[in-house]
Amino acid sequence: MPTTKNGAQALIQSMINQGIKYVFGIPGAKVDQLFESLQYSQDPRTPKLVVTRHEQNAALIAAGIGRLTGKPGVVATTSGPGVSNLATSLITATAEGDPVIALGGQVPQDDLGRLTHQSIPSQELLATATKSSVEVQHADNLSEAFANAYRLAQAPKAGATFLSLPQNVLSAPVERPEIGTVSPVQQGVADEATLTAMVDQIKAAKLPVILAGMRASASDVTAAIRRLLDQVDLPVVETFQGAGVVSHAGEDNYFGRVGLFHNQIGDNLLKRSDLVIAIGYDPVEYEARLWNVDRHGAVINLDSVVPEISTDYQPEMVIHADIAKTVDALTAKLPTEWALPASVHDDLAELRHAFSQQAVAPTADDSHGIHPLAIIQALQAQVTDETTVAVDVGSFYIWLARYFRSYQPRHLLFSNGMQTLGVALPWAMAAALERPGQPVVSVSGDGGFLFSGQELETAVRLKLPIVQLIWDDGHYDMVRFQEIAKYGHDAGVDFGPVDYVKYAESFGAKGLRVTQTDQLASKLAEAFQTSGPVIVQIPVDYRDNQQLKSQLLTDVLN
Template sequence: MTTNSAASALVETMINYDIKYVFGIPGAKIDKLFEELEYNQSPNKPQLIIARHEQNAAFMAAAVGRLTGKPGVVLVTSGPGVANLATGLVTATSEGDPVIALGGQVQRDDLARLTHQSIPNQELLNPVTKYSVEVQDPDNLSEAFANAYQEALAAKNGAVFISIPQDVIDANVKREVMVKSPLVEQGVPAKDQLKSFVQEIKQAQMPVILAGMRASQQKATRALRTLLHDVALPIVETFQGAGVLSRDLENLFFGRVGLFRNQTGDTLLKQADLVITVGYDPIEYEARNWNKERQSKIIHLDSVVPELTQEYQPELILQGDIGDTLLALREILKGDYALSTSTKEHLLAIKKEFDDKDVPPTTQSNQGLHPLTIVNELQQHVSDQMVVTVDVGSHYIWMARHFRSYEPRHLLFSNGMQTLGVALPWAIAASLLDPKRKVVSVAGDGGFMFSSQELETAVRLHSNLVQLVWVDGYYDMVRFQEQSKYGQEAGVKFGPIDFVKFAESFGARGLRVDEQHDLSTILDEAFAISGPVVVEIPVDYSQNFKLNQNLLTDQFN
């Protein structure tokens, strides 16, 4: 490869920015960059991971972003290659996952012509990204990547896109490549704001923390735990806030909230006279659901300025570095604050009721296993350090409500877009980052088929993962809501698949829970196998009608 090509300059820039993986699918308009990634002689070049669909490649890059806090990179060709990025990028942007997407484009002379694979890349992906640009000069390419990296990590994290015309990536460059610049750090809010915050907490009878997606960033989680060891406040997680509390703070955990307003956490938020949102994003669980009546005060602590609505008008906004702000509050509050005895007694009663909900039924139907039985058994097989990725479907609700996680960003949900098909690509990326540790992917038989072709990728990479498929033959998350709204269902039934044979056709192992093989034994076997394993589990969703019942009386409609 030539050392002064735009392709080599871009790869050198990626090396300077410590990019470890590039996920993608090649094509003629961008193949020069694939050649450079494959044959560049640098030992520090990114590893090229070829996926089976561009959307899944974007999911893999997003998982790297969520798990490491550094942007994952996805690389695709022009036309449909770029178009297929849209769902992956809007998911990453809405859910705060830093991603840099690179897309091929026709040569500049063809941009205004109706030619093969000529589409307006920049304009197409602008609505689903934080930053979208088309590079018109090869000497700007390294700069474009540096700015994209910076923007992907700026609050709120998200996806950025760079469109690269074919004659740009094929050209030579004259400028030196960019070196990595330090990220812009946020500070701590003014002392007067911190003083007001402390006064509000001390005046409240039952303050409650609502921990959102940005509370699960490593620095923020460490600081939140440090604060809670000295200032014991009850905490409710959003789905993406899962794992912010460690095991030794379990007594402060009152569940997760999202989707339907009928959980213990919802009750606590309604009873609170002060809600402290930490790293909360409204796309996770709109304030119109948990704060419609505005009976409590709200303090907003985040790196992002909040979106204000009728239902979300904080009395105090503290914008800055979440971790540093929490530690500053701890210094003020430690040894000088405690909940009242009556509040503690009230919380103990709520906590017992919450914990009792995790107990699975003692009897099972012949249609399949109760969801709580599957969740409980999986809990016994998963260590705190394992990553568990969860697809979207009815199983997602059961997992979000009942599966305990004690490390941030180790229980992954698509909570903003609720995108089907994320779990397997996320698990593949997680296995790349920590190949010695088992990764678990949980999906329904509907969502699994959205990205199941990546089983070949998992086999090729020898991904150390266990894929659970909850089988019932329906898009059940839609089904039970249709039944509750209309008394009937429509468009939710699909045909059967033998997932054991399906897995084996890709070279993976396939296992099935049935009358002869109980769940515990099958999971023991699955977790002992090296490489990808698919476990088919029949599930009985006959109790799902309860998931959106018993809503609090002020539920938004």
């Protein structure tokens, strides 16, 4: 019996079967059949179509969904520049382990390879930005292609997949049934001999340290690590994407985050450790040549992904298995009476004290702007453990990564693999959609904000409760302070001022301006009490930035 379903409708049913809730994107002639079907579907399970203001941002929102949930978000764009505008976001997602499926319109098949309107080799263009790039050749293959893209995007290491969809394929009739719900890829637990070897190494070590990486922040892995820490006292160092692995209750085990510059408390601890247990660690976050140099201890690499071996990273034990299951098995096998020696605890307490002393804001001097630590402390006072804080790239992101505390996984979001400007607001929008009723903060500099600031209109349209902080100093300052450190001066880092309060108001959002340190608490409180998006513009004093790069802490464990 012939069917009346076309390719676009079959694709939508495939999304329904995989539980997709949203499709973000911008329309165009080559995907209008898909957008038409999304907009007017009578099935209440149909993903909600969210029209954005730029394809790059649409893909970042979708990738944000992937980071928060572990399940792929979906972005759909038209052909030509619609597809090419996806590249940066998909590269970011693939590097940083965020599952996302990109659907790109394409010219009809009989126009492929011809110099026609918006005809580009989309599949080839995005092949290097994704885990998989496929051009669907027949409408009957759409559901299979989507199911495989879904599974591959989610499988370790998670990342982006791309489907190129010729216009005639989306409109062609479909005869085959759609693929049903795809089961997740399962990995096994490490075997008994491996677990015994892990226990023996931990018991023999003088200072074993956990390095919690990006895949440690998956909810099941974080829960397993917390169960381990409930039983044994092990110090933990987080990467930027590992933020929130250590809970409030386990705060005594937390020794900061590492990333970018080799001069932190966590770096000192890793250097002195004779056994680093790297859990879900990915070198794109923080290369081993920065933390594993001049060390004389062993490394255990536990991950769902086979590690990349380099001259700087050659783990003595590599365990390729389900991380959460293996951590739980390790916890069950470790003797409950095992503990670090009292002398090591004393050293760690001294290190923890030095760490806490770093985060104290100096006396306010508002003549040059507000000190970063003062902004961080004011924000810390406003948030709960359930607040999502999405952080853009700039000097502020180093300050936040080092000094802002977060106690839930994937609630403090960084782009530390690609350091992509403009990620914060799109990720915050994803959080506002996925975590309704919970506070959401986006933090940007005055440089990076305008990479995605046009999505403020989308946030207003969706009535998303986002507090957008803009640290304002008039420079691309993360580049600026490093140039000054290298050359004694800066170059090519200045731009003109923007009144972000008026900018916010022009989009229908609320705008607030802070001019003095003592206004921070009241202005932030007002922002958090505002329904819908609000921008808070804050002048920042970055004169202490050189400490971020040059301040080397005393190694109290030596």
